[in-house]
Amino acid sequence: xxxxxxxxxxxxxxxxxxxxxxxxxxxxxxxxxxxxxxxxxxxxxxxxxxxxxxxxxxxxxxxxxxxxxxxxxxxxxxxxxxxxxxxxxxxxxxxxxxxxxxxxxxxxxxxxxxxxxxxxxxxxxxxxxxxxxxxxxxxxxxxxxxxxxxxxxxxxxxxxxxxxxxxxxxxxxxxxxxxxxxxxxxxxxxxxxxxxxxxxxxxxxxxxxxxxxxxxxxxxxxxxxxxxxxxxxxxxxxxxxxxxxxxxxxxxxxxxxxxxxxxxxxxxxxxxxxxxxxxxxxxxxxxxxxxxxxxxxxxxxxxxxxxxxxxxxxxxxxxxxxxxxxxxxxxxxxxxxxxxxxxxxxxxxxxxxxxxxxxxxxxxxxxxxxxxxxxxxx
Amino acid sequence: xxxxxxxxxxxxxxxxxxxxxxxxxxxxxxxxxxxxxxxxxxxxxxxxxxxxxxxxxxxxxxxxxxxxxxxxxxxxxxxxxxxxxxxxxxxxxxxxxxxxxxxxxxxxxxxxxxxxxxxxxxxxxxxxxxxxxxxxxxxxxxxxxxxxxxxxxxxxxxxxxxxxxxxxxxxxxxxxxxxxxxxxxxxxxxxxxxxxxxxxxxxxxxxxxxxxxxxxxxxxxxxxxxxxxxxxxxxxxxxxxxxxxxxxxxxxxxxx
Ligand SMILES: Nc1ncnc2c1ncn2[C@@H]1O[C@H](COP(=O)(O)OP(=O)(O)OP(=O)(O)O)[C@@H](O)[C@H]1O
Ligand SMILES: [Mg+2]
Numbered sequence: 001x002x003x004x005x006x007x008x009x010x011x012x013x014x015x016x017x018x019x020x021x022x023x024x025x026x027x028x029x030x031x032x033x034x035x036x037x038x039x040x041x042x043x044x045x046x047x048x049x050x051x052x053x054x055x056x057x058x059x060x061x062x063x064x065x066x067x068x069x070x071x072x073x074x075x076x077x078x079x080x081x082x083x084x085x086x087x088x089x090x091x092x093x094x095x096x097x098x099x100x101x102x103x104x105x106x107x108x109x110x111x112x113x114x115x116x117x118x119x120x121x122x123x124x125x126x127x128x129x130x131x132x133x134x135x136x137x138x139x140x141x142x143x144x145x146x147x148x149x150x151x152x153x154x155x156x157x158x159x160x161x162x163x164x165x166x167x168x169x170x171x172x173x174x175x176x177x178x179x180x181x182x183x184x185x186x187x188x189x190x191x192x193x194x195x196x197x198x199x200x201x202x203x204x205x206x207x208x209x210x211x212x213x214x215x216x217x218x219x220x221x222x223x224x225x226x227x228x229x230x231x232x233x234x235x236x237x238x239x240x241x242x243x244x245x246x247x248x249x250x251x252x253x254x255x256x257x258x259x260x261x262x263x264x265x266x267x268x269x270x271x272x273x274x275x276x277x278x279x280x281x282x283x284x285x286x287x288x289x290x291x292x293x294x295x296x297x298x299x300x301x302x303x304x305x306x307x308x309x310x311x312x313x314x315x316x317x318x319x320x321x322x323x324x325x326x327x328x329x330x331x332x333x334x335x336x337x338x339x340x341x342x343x344x345x346x347x348x349x350x351x352x353x354x355x356x357x358x359x360x361x362x363x364x365x366x367x368x369x370x371x372x373x374x375x376x377x378x
Numbered sequence: 379x380x381x382x383x384x385x386x387x388x389x390x391x392x393x394x395x396x397x398x399x400x401x402x403x404x405x406x407x408x409x410x411x412x413x414x415x416x417x418x419x420x421x422x423x424x425x426x427x428x429x430x431x432x433x434x435x436x437x438x439x440x441x442x443x444x445x446x447x448x449x450x451x452x453x454x455x456x457x458x459x460x461x462x463x464x465x466x467x468x469x470x471x472x473x474x475x476x477x478x479x480x481x482x483x484x485x486x487x488x489x490x491x492x493x494x495x496x497x498x499x500x501x502x503x504x505x506x507x508x509x510x511x512x513x514x515x516x517x518x519x520x521x522x523x524x525x526x527x528x529x530x531x532x533x534x535x536x537x538x539x540x541x542x543x544x545x546x547x548x549x550x551x552x553x554x555x556x557x558x559x560x561x562x563x564x565x566x567x568x569x570x571x572x573x574x575x576x577x578x579x580x581x582x583x584x585x586x587x588x589x590x591x592x593x594x595x596x597x598x599x600x601x602x603x604x605x606x607x608x609x610x611x612x613x614x615x616x617x618x619x620x621x622x623x624x625x626x627x628x629x630x631x632x633x634x
Contacts, residue, residue: 229485229501230494236482239471246431246469247544248457248486257494 024223027306031216034061038205049205058208059276062200064316065211066273069218071296071308073265078294079303080226081258082238083151084160086290087167088266091143093285095267097174098139100189100280102132105182108193125195133271140267144260151255164287171285188281192274200276211272215309218265222305225261234258299341301348310349382409383445384548384580385430385461390439391604392425399425401604402439407548407582412574414583414591414612417601423584424466426601427552430582431463432456443548457486462546466553466584468533470525476536477521481508483543508543515539515569531562538566542573549574549581555590563587567594592616 021028041054048054070092077083107128116124150162177185184190194200200207225231233254236244241251274280283289292315293308300311318337322330345352385407392400399422407413415423428434430441432453440449443459451459471479484507485491485498499505512521515535520528525536538554554570555563567590574581585591591598592612600607600621608621615621 224497225494227497227499228494229490229496229498230492232478232482232485232498233491235474236471239473240469242433243465243469243471243540244482245453246433246457246463247483247540248454249491250452250454253492257492261494 024220027219030309031212034065034212037061038208050203055204058204059200060316060320062204062208062211062276063273064313065215066269066276067292067296067316068309068312069215070266070269070273071293071300071312072218072222072305073262073269074290074293075297075302075305075308076222076226076262076265077258079297079307080231080238081234081255081262083255083258084156085147085163085259086160086287087147087163087170088262088293089285089287089289090147090167090170091140091263091266092270092273092289092293093174093280093282094139094143094170095136095270096274096280096284097183097189097270098136098267099132099271100192100274101182102135103192103194104189107132129195129198133268136267136271137264140263141260143267144263145256147263148252148256148259151259152252167285167287167290171282171287174285175282186282188279189274190279192278192280194275194278198275200278207276211276214268214272219305219309222265226305230254230257295338298348299338301350301352301354304348304350304354307348307350314349383407384409384443385582386442387426387430388440388442390426390429390441391437392422392429392434393437398604400429400436403601403604403606405599405606405609407580408597409580410578411596412581412583412594414585414595414598415601416585416588416591416598417607420603421601422604423601424552425604427463427550427582427584431461431550457544457546460545460547461550462541462544462548463550464537464541464552464554466556468530468537470533470536470540472524472526474525475522476517476525476528476532476539477505477508477512479525479536480511480539480543481505483540484508484511487544511539511543514542514573516565531558534558534562534566535569538569547579549579551581551583551585553584553586555585555587563590570594 038049038054038058041057042049045053073091074088077085077088111124111128114124115122116127146166147163150166151159154162174183174188175186176183179185197203197206198210226235233244233249234257236249237251237254237258244251270280270284273284296311296315297308298311299307299314300309301307318334319330322333326333341348347355383406387403387405390400390403390405391398401422403422403426415426417423425434429436432448432451432455436449440447442448443456443461446459448456448459471482474482481498481504484504485501488501488504490496490501490504509521512518515538517532517535517539520532525533528536534554534556538551541549551570555566558566570581570583571594573579583591583595592615595612597609598612598615599609600615600618608615608618610618
C-alpha cells in the first residue's frame, strides 16, 4: 500500500452551526450517548447514579475521556506536525503534579488564612481552583517551550532521543528522594484534597461530566486549530520543511506553537487525571505513558482527531477485559494484537477507513447483494 | 534605472570537503532581465542557487540583494525580501492538494499565519490567489489532486506555481523543464517568459535546453567546475570559441 491518509480537510466555506452538526455527526452522536449513558445505566440496573456498577462504569469512562484528550494532544505533534517526541508524558505528568502539589501544599494553607467573599458568598475555593489551573497552564506552556527549544537544532532520531532523555530526566527528578517531603518521591502524592463537589468518590457524576465536557471542548478546539491557517502550516512543516522555509515560513515558530498547544491539552488532561485519582504518581511522567498515547494514536489513526479517541477507547476496553482473561500476562497478548493491527491496518482504524471507505462500502454492497440473489432463488 | 543591480555575489565560494563546488563566483544580476546560467553537469549551478537562496552558508564571499548584505540571512527572510526559488528536483508538499500547495505559499506572504482560531478556508484572498496561479501555470481543473498523484509534467508546473504564489521580485529557476518531454517544454517556457517579462520581474534561469536559453535570456553566464567561464549576450556566448570548445559544442551536438 502506497497511499497515505489525507489529514487535511478540503477547503470549505465558513462554519455554520448546521454545517458543523453535519460534519461532526458521528462525534456528536457519541457525545449524546455519553451524556445519556449514566442515566440509562441507572435505569437498566436500578442502582443509584452514584453507586455500584453505574459508578464503576462512570469511572472507566472518565479514564477514557482523559486519555482520549491526551492521545489527541499527542497526535497534534506526531500526526499533524510530524514531530516524534518521546517526552510527551512530561506535559501530562507536569500538569498532574502542578495541580496535586498546589492543592496539597499550598491551597489548604491559603484557605485557612484567607477568605474571598462576594457579599456573603464565599468564593475562596473557586478562586483557588482557578488559580491552580492557571498554574497548570503555565507549567504546561513551559514544558512545551522546553521541548520546542530542543527541536531547534536537532532533527529526526537525534531529536527523538533527546526528548526521551528530557522526559526520563523529569521522571527521575520527580522520583528523587531529596524532595520526598514535597513530591512523595516514588509513591507520588496521594489524597489530594478536593472540594466535595469535585470529589470523584463522593460526586463521581460531576467528574464524569466535567471530563466529558473537557473531551468535547478539546475535540472541537483542536479541530478548529488544525483547520486554521496556523494548523495548515504545521502540516506543511511535516510535509516539507525545506520548501516551507523557501516560501517564507519559519519552521521553529510553527513547531513551537504545536508543542505549546499540544502540551497545554496534555497538561490539563494530567490535572484532571490527578483529580480523578486524587493523586499524582511518577509513572504519569514515564516513557510508558508516552508509549500508551502512541499506541492509542496508531491504533485509531494518526493525523486524525477521532482516531486517537477511538484508540483510547479500545485500549481502555482491552486493558479491562484482557486483565480478567489473561491475568498479569495481558500486555503480551495486547502486544501481539497491536502488531496484527499495525500489519493489517497500517493507517489505524480511522485512517484505513478513510482510505478504504469506498472499497469497504462496495464490499458490503456485494455481500448484501449475495443474500438478495439467494433469496430470489429460493 | 536601466542598469540597476538587484542581486550580486562577491567572491562566493562553497566547498564540500575537498571539492570546491562554487569557486570564487562574482556575478551581478541586472533588474528586469532574464539572466541564464548554463554549464555542464556538476558545474555548481544548483549549489550557487543554494547560496543565493540561503539554503546553505557559503564557505566564503558575500551575497547582496538590493545593496543589502544578505549572506547570513535565513531563506524565510529572503523569501519575504522578494527572492523566490524553484527546484531542479521537485520539492513540493506531496500529501497536500495542488491548490493547498500554492495557497500555503500565498498565505506565507500575508499576515494571517498565526490566526489559530480562524479557519484557513475563511481567508478567501489566498484561495483566490492560489486559483489564479493554478490557472496561470496551466493546472486548471487539477487543483484538488494530491500533489504526489500529479504526473511529472504537472508536478513541474506546481513547483513553479509555489514560487510564483509568493510574488517574488527575483525568481531563481533551477532547471524548470527538468525531466519533461520535449512536447511539454514550450508551454513551460511560455509561462516563464510571461511571468518574468509581463510583470517586469528579474529572473535567473538555470537550464540545459540551449535553444530555450538563447531565445529568452538577456545575459548568459557560463559556469564550469565551479568557476565562471564566460559571460555575455546570447549572441556573444554562442560565438565565444572558448565556450564552444569547453561546452556548447557538445550540448548542441546532443540536442541535434
Ligand atoms: N550537499 C552536497 N554535498 C556534497 N557535495 C555536493 C553537494 N551538493 C553538490 N555537491 C557537489 O558539488 C558539485 C556541484 O553540484 P551542483 O548540483 O551544484 O551542480 P549543477 O551544476 O547543478 O549540476 P546539474 O546540471 O547536474 O544539476 C557536484 O560535484 C556535486 O556532486
Ligand atoms: Mg543542478
